[in-house]
Amino acid sequence: MKKEYWFVIITYVIMQLSGGLAVDMIALFAVSAGVELTNELKVLIGAYWIVFSFIVALIFSLFFMRNEMRTKDLRNQTTIPISILWGFGGIFLAMFAQSIAGLLEKSIGIEQNSQNTEQILKLITQFPIVMLVTSIVGPILEEIIFRKIIFGTLYKRLNFFLSALISSVIFGFAHFEPEHILLYSAMGFTFAYLYIKTNRILVPIFAHVAMNTLVVIVQLNFEKHLDSLEKAQAFIGGFL
Known part of the structure; x- marks a missing residue:
């Protein structure tokens, strides 16, 4: 490395x-x-x-x-318009991956609430400036480390599946909620796929930032109306 x-x-x-x-x-x-x-x-x-x-x-x-x-190597990068499409599509891919992971966790009896997310939301309610970290700075740092560095280094030696699996599991455990390793790993796999598909780290960064921002806004404004399954799907993947 x-x-x-x-x-x-x-x-x-x-x-x-x-x-x-x-x-x-x-x-x-x-x-x-x-x-x-x-x-x-x-x-x-x-x-x-x-x-x-x-x-x-x-x-x-x-x-x-x-x-x-x-x-950076520009030869294998997708064009800017295609990258933008993948960035927006990546938001929905990440949400879909979380939904599947949430259903799997629920099926094996894992509690749906995330203490990490609840603590973050409580802190943002008291100090809105913290949203700068959860929605922008945190996701950028995590994509640089877990996708650009860890996944990118592994991908030079291993195939996509193993590289994404290892980096995504590390990403999951880094959130200190091992019971929700499936949810965080699902996000990690999605962002790794976006990175390798476009060869632009800005694409998973954009999807990660947009997803976290959306989750925070939805949770803060509609938390009382979300059922337990929706809460399981609405995890913040960019802040420890």
């Missing part, structure tokens, strides 16, 4: 692990400055740290990948 790929992965891991320590350090600084540390303040600090850390991680990742983006 290229060294710049490792730099991106390490950046992502550091960003994910930084939350607890950063919040504690900022909280201590606030206390030393005479600010009363309440649960609401800690949640506030955590929310804004999520936004800050994801944006910084994306900036560093794009910096590390700058040469990769300059030397």
Whole structure:
């Protein structure tokens, strides 16, 4: 694997692990400055740290990948109009894949609600700026790491199915909900297919961003009217 790929992965891991320590350090600084540390303040600090850390991680990742983006192979890429069609079609493909995975999970007795999604929605309700991460920054980072880097590297050695399977399972476990590995893996397979079909990482990025945005909007506005099956299908696949 290229060294710049490792730099991106390490950046992502550091960003994910930084939350607890950063919040504690900022909280201590606030206390030393005479600010009363309440649960609401800690949640506030955590929310804004999520936004800050994801944006910084994306900036560093794009910096590390700058040469990769300059030397991309244009020969096997689909045309821009076809890529746009695949991008929009990918939204529905991802939703359909989630639907099938949701039905399979339900058939084997897996609880349909996602604690990850519920926590994200609760945080967005309190701090709408977090939607910037769930809908844009998070999906971009995940597509760079799980599709461009992990899937792309595996695909040079293995066939599509094995490469997509391994990268999608990793993508699923990265969301820390192993009981819903089918749902997250279904999304991973879809985005990997979009990437290999168009040879443009922007296509799965667009589909991922659009799907997450749609899920957040629907869940926030119509959550009370969704039944359990619909909730199982409406997972956010771009934020940990």
